[in-house]
Amino acid sequence: MMASLMDRLRRRLRAWARRGHGIASDPIILSGRRIYILPTRLGAAFGVMLFAMFVGAMNYANNLALALTFTLASLGLTAMHYCQRNLAGVKFSSAGSEPVFAGQQAKFRIAVENPSTVPRLDIAIKNDHSSAPPVRVDANGRAVLEISVPATRRGRVVLDFFQPTTVHPFGLFRAWAYLHMPLHCIVYPRPSERAMAPPPLETDTGGAQNSVKGDEDFAGLRGFNPGDPPSRIAWKAYARGQGLHVKVYAGTAVKSHQFDWDALTGLGVEARLSQMCRWIEDAYAAGRAFGLRLPGLDVPPNVGPAHRQRCLTALALFDGAGE
Amino acid sequence: MSAVPVTTRTRHSPLHLSRFALHLLWVTGGFLLAVLPHLSALQWWVALLAAVAASWRLVTEIRQWPFPHRALRVLIALIAMAAVFATYRTLNGLEAGTAFLVLMGGMKLLETKTPRDLTITLFVSYFLLFAGFLYDQNLLRLPYMLVTAWLLTATMMLVHQASPMSIAEALAKTAKMLIQALPIAVLMFLFFPRLPGHFWALPDTSKASTGLSDEMSPGDVSELSVSGALAFRVKFDGSVLPPPRERYWRGPVLHDFDGRTWRRARYGYVQRPLVATGDTYSYRLVIEPNQRNWVFALDAVTGWPRGTERTSDYQLVSPGPGITRATSFALESSTAFRTEGPLPKSMEVADLRLPQRRNPRSIALAKSLRESAGSDGEFITAVLTKFRNEEYFYTLEPPRLEADSVDDFLFNTRRGFCEHFASAFVVLARAAGIPARVVTGYQGGEFNPMNDYLIVRQSDAHAWAEVWLGEQGWVRVDPTAAVAPDRVEHGIDSAISDNEFVPGRFFVRTNALLQLRRAWDAVNTFWIDNVVEFGNDQQRSLLQWLGLHDPDWQDLGIALLISFVAFFVAISAWLAWQFRPRARDPVVRVYDALCKQLARGGMIREPHEGPNDYLLRVVAQRPELAGQIDEIRSLYVGLRYGRALLGSQLASQLSRFKFLVNQLRV
Numbered sequence: 001m002m003a004s005l006m007d008r009l010r011r012r013l014r015a016w017a018r019r020g021h022g023i024a025s026d027p028i029i030l031s032g033r034r035i036y037i038l039p040t041r042l043g044a045a046f047g048v049m050l051f052a053m054f055v056g057a058m059n060y061a062n063n064l065a066l067a068l069t070f071t072l073a074s075l076g077l078t079a080m081h082y083c084q085r086n087l088a089g090v091k092f093s094s095a096g097s098e099p100v101f102a103g104q105q106a107k108f109r110i111a112v113e114n115p116s117t118v119p120r121l122d123i124a125i126k127n128d129h130s131s132a133p134p135v136r137v138d139a140n141g142r143a144v145l146e147i148s149v150p151a152t153r154r155g156r157v158v159l160d161f162f163q164p165t166t167v168h169p170f171g172l173f174r175a176w177a178y179l180h181m182p183l184h185c186i187v188y189p190r191p192s193e194r195a196m197a198p199p200p201l202e203t204d205t206g207g208a209q210n211s212v213k214g215d216e217d218f219a220g221l222r223g224f225n226p227g228d229p230p231s232r233i234a235w236k237a238y239a240r241g242q243g244l245h246v247k248v249y250a251g252t253a254v255k256s257h258q259f260d261w262d263a264l265t266g267l268g269v270e271a272r273l274s275q276m277c278r279w280i281e282d283a284y285a286a287g288r289a290f291g292l293r294l295p296g297l298d299v300p301p302n303v304g305p306a307h308r309q310r311c312l313t314a315l316a317l318f319d320g321a322g323e
Numbered sequence: 324m325s326a327v328p329v330t331t332r333t334r335h336s337p338l339h340l341s342r343f344a345l346h347l348l349w350v351t352g353g354f355l356l357a358v359l360p361h362l363s364a365l366q367w368w369v370a371l372l373a374a375v376a377a378s379w380r381l382v383t384e385i386r387q388w389p390f391p392h393r394a395l396r397v398l399i400a401l402i403a404m405a406a407v408f409a410t411y412r413t414l415n416g417l418e419a420g421t422a423f424l425v426l427m428g429g430m431k432l433l434e435t436k437t438p439r440d441l442t443i444t445l446f447v448s449y450f451l452l453f454a455g456f457l458y459d460q461n462l463l464r465l466p467y468m469l470v471t472a473w474l475l476t477a478t479m480m481l482v483h484q485a486s487p488m489s490i491a492e493a494l495a496k497t498a499k500m501l502i503q504a505l506p507i508a509v510l511m512f513l514f515f516p517r518l519p520g521h522f523w524a525l526p527d528t529s530k531a532s533t534g535l536s537d538e539m540s541p542g543d544v545s546e547l548s549v550s551g552a553l554a555f556r557v558k559f560d561g562s563v564l565p566p567p568r569e570r571y572w573r574g575p576v577l578h579d580f581d582g583r584t585w586r587r588a589r590y591g592y593v594q595r596p597l598v599a600t601g602d603t604y605s606y607r608l609v610i611e612p613n614q615r616n617w618v619f620a621l622d623a624v625t626g627w628p629r630g631t632e633r634t635s636d637y638q639l640v641s642p643g644p645g646i647t648r649a650t651s652f653a654l655e656s657s658t659a660f661r662t663e664g665p666l667p668k669s670m671e672v673a674d675l676r677l678p679q680r681r682n683p684r685s686i687a688l689a690k691s692l693r694e695s696a697g698s699d700g701e702f703i704t705a706v707l708t709k710f711r712n713e714e715y716f717y718t719l720e721p722p723r724l725e726a727d728s729v730d731d732f733l734f735n736t737r738r739g740f741c742e743h744f745a746s747a748f749v750v751l752a753r754a755a756g757i758p759a760r761v762v763t764g765y766q767g768g769e770f771n772p773m774n775d776y777l778i779v780r781q782s783d784a785h786a787w788a789e790v791w792l793g794e795q796g797w798v799r800v801d802p803t804a805a806v807a808p809d810r811v812e813h814g815i816d817s818a819i820s821d822n823e824f825v826p827g828r829f830f831v832r833t834n835a836l837l838q839l840r841r842a843w844d845a846v847n848t849f850w851i852d853n854v855v856e857f858g859n860d861q862q863r864s865l866l867q868w869l870g871l872h873d874p875d876w877q878d879l880g881i882a883l884l885i886s887f888v889a890f891f892v893a894i895s896a897w898l899a900w901q902f903r904p905r906a907r908d909p910v911v912r913v914y915d916a917l918c919k920q921l922a923r924g925g926m927i928r929e930p931h932e933g934p935n936d937y938l939l940r941v942v943a944q945r946p947e948l949a950g951q952i953d954e955i956r957s958l959y960v961g962l963r964y965g966r967a968l969l970g971s972q973l974a975s976q977l978s979r980f981k982f983l984v985n986q987l988r989v
Binding site: 029032042045046049052053056057058060061062063064065066067068069070071072073074075077078079081082085088089115116117118121122124133134135136139140167168169170171 | 438439442446449450452453456457460464465468472476479480482483484485486487488496497500501503504505507508511512515517518648854855856857858890891894895898899901902903904905906907908
């Protein structure tokens with residue numbers, strides 16, 4: 001009852017903050033005006049203790065007891081300022097997100113930068129679904145925090161808000177801000193169960209593929225590019241100190257799968273996408289080449305993580321055109 | 324992305340304790356420090372239980388023992404509470420409350436598993452510190468309490484830190500915050516209106532303390548005389564002090580004698596009007612806590628503040644159960660006085676009564692002396708002459724007396740302290756038919772020229788006699804003065820022979836130490852007057868000093884409000900300055916200043932532009948700056964991205980770089 005009331009209040013405050021401050025830019029330097037601060041439960045208990053001390057000191061007309069009470073109260077007020085300042089001026093920016101499959105947690109990375117020469121302590125980030133443990137951001141330092149949103153459906157999942165928060169220095173006050181920074185994460189379809197066998201391997205006719213590339217005969221070395229499979233790296237050459245090179249093979253007999261939307265008749269859109277997702281994952285894991293054919297999109301067979309990502313993203317963002 | 328590395332630190336404590344264990348250690352330490360000032364007042368078993376609980380919990384943590392079973396913990400706690408209740412008969416009083424808090428803290432430690440539990444123990448420790456001040460507002464307590472509060476607060480920071488933090492850092496940060504918090508704390512102390520009266524009745528604090536009691540047996544006062552503790556201080560208005568032999572500070576008056584012990588009267592007396600006949604002195608008396616309600620006014624008090632009362636024995640008593648903290652009284656006294664009217668019959672009977680079949684030789688002596696004397700006055704002179712001329716000695720270590728204490732003293736031991744002489748004199752006077760009584764109090768006092776206070780110590784405790792002489796009424800007779808005139812003229816030190824222990828004699832004989840003692844006393848007096856006793860009057864004069872003509876409590880509120888606003892503005896501004904965006908690297912800082920200056924000239928650095936691109940663009944835009952900008956560029960790139968330089972080289976390049984940037988006019 002109490003909790004739900006607090007929850008509703010928090011929602012109202014968040015909506016109000018959104019109206020007031022609008023969508024946050026990326027990166028954003030948190031201004032003091034966006035920061036809210038309230039005593040924590042511990043802070044309230046501290047306040048009750050101070051009040052009891054105050055009444056006692058007044059009753060005994062004891063000046064030193066009163067002085068102790070006032071000192072602790074002043075310390076509390078100072079702590080309030082420190083708490084707010086700990087958050088103000090900190091720079092938040094997105095640090096990317098890795099695509100996930102539907103049903104997993106979409107992870108958003110937020111970079112926290114401290115532009116001042118004073119360390120910021122115990123800065124945490126949370127949203128409705130998760131929270132990142134507090135970190136210390138040293139003077140002119142940077143930390144990356146991760147929060148997640150459950151990715152229920154394929155497509156894009158949006159982190160519509162996150163909440164930087166801190167209870168530094170004593171846990172007596174909590175300062176926080178609502179940042180509405182629209183960050184996206186690609187959500188691949190959920191891979192279906194391994195029920196349907198993938199379409200059989202086809203021998204590549206070579207037309208779609210670089211005729212110079214192949215698997216059969218060693219044709220020489222070329223410089224390493226990110227994304228090249230580790231198995232092709234010329235380790236011996238590397239060991240000789242010649243730098244990273246990749247062995248290039250020539251030849252034709254490349255076998256690949258062709259995952260075709262139209263071949264999966266009798267299934268709904270999402271089921272087809274899930275099935276293709278499963279096939280892509282299995283083929284990728286086995287190191288086999290695959291191509292993808294969707295209505296309005298034809299990805300020629302290829303291998304490697306970049307290819308996988310391209311295909312899965314196509315599945316994720318497939319909008320059913322051509323149905 | 325910037326070149327600054329991601330910073331997440333891990334630190335390990337040198338003891339290889341887990342973070343929680345370390346926190347527990349600090350919390351326990353803080354708790355024990357908070358208990359320490361209470362040790363003397365606590366029941367031994369309370370302190371023992373708390374110490375055992377604390378060490379048990381620490382060993383549990385280090386050895387990874389299992390926690391005591393919950394039922395056992397509850398049982399121990401219940402027994403402890405019951406024991407506190409049985410001992411103190413209440414949980415409300417200061418002593419019982421303190422014992423309760425100490426036990427609660429100890430029991431809480433036994434089940435401490437989370438930061439929240441640690442915090443509760445910290446709060447209990449804060450409260451114990453607070454209670455410590457209720458016991459004693461001694462100046463020396465303040466630094467101890469402040470340091471303990473500092474440690475407790477640093478521990479609180481440590482406990483509530485999710486990312487690891489070193490103890491040194493917590494202490495440094497907390498010290499900084501405490502110093503920043505202190506000004507507003509002082510202002511609150513100065514301006515917060517002191518509410519009159521009490522919210523609830525003050526519990527009786529029956530703490531044993533040195534001081535006069537309401538009865539007197541042989542040896543009581545001499546026992547007191549070995550204490551150098553302060554009894555009270557007196558500041559006289561004007562520069563004239565009563566001469567030492569007239570400094571009699573009146574305490575309880577004793578009437579009932581059972582042959583050994585003198586006690587106060589069990590029934591009320593009729594107040595006889597008192598007429599001042601001598602010099603009148605007005606003064607302020609600051610009395611140390613003595614748990615009694617006696618105000619030792621200069622004999623005889625003629626003016627006293629409202630609330631206090633003069634009894635029929637002319638003793639001044641304060642309201643309430645007892646003086647539990649240093650309290651000051653504005654008084655007026657006259658050193659010579661006379662009582663009007665006849666002595667009421669009931670008083671006469673009471674002050675002539677002697678225990679039956681006790682001290683027969685003394686009674687016989689008194690009767691024979693009275694017969695040979697022409698009047699009561701002559702009888703008194705005869706007795707004093709006897710004390711002076713015969714072999715009677717004034718000593719701090721009188722021999723033990725037999726059951727008939729006065730007989731034994733007068734005819735056998737002949738050695739005594741003031742209470743022996745006063746007691747013997749009153750018995751003799753009563754036996755001779757003169758109403759007489761014993762007055763206890765203090766006599767003398769040491770003048771401190773540093774702050775013009777007269778210091779009266781427990782060693783100045785004294786007992787003398789008063790006799791009723793018809794027309795004159797009550798007349799003070801000090802038989803000690805007959806035996807040892809130095810006692811009343813120069814204090815106890817000069818009246819006691821050198822081979823006896825007298826407190827403070829060491830100080831008095833060494834001038835430097837005497838000065839030191841007086842300086843310390845002056846500091847303490849200042850402390851009591853301005854801090855411990857700070858109240859409405861002082862607040863009033865403070866506001867008047869600030870320029871207000873007729874200040875009232877509303878002005879206090881306004882002053883308080885102004886203080887708060889000033890504090891909030893100051894701390895906000897200071898923190899904003901501390902936390903301003905600023906590069907730590909001086910090279911980057913100068914470069915930032917350069918960018919800012921160029922931006923003012925209309926050449927704003929794009930976020931993607933490095934120093935080369937940006938500054939080349941600047942040169943292209945403003946060719947006249949080419950020479951300076953090019954040197955700045957090469958210096959900056961070298962300093963920031965080049966090889967690490969030696970100290971002297973670095974310094975010279977950096978200063979050249981700074982100089983060029985400062986010289987640049989866009």
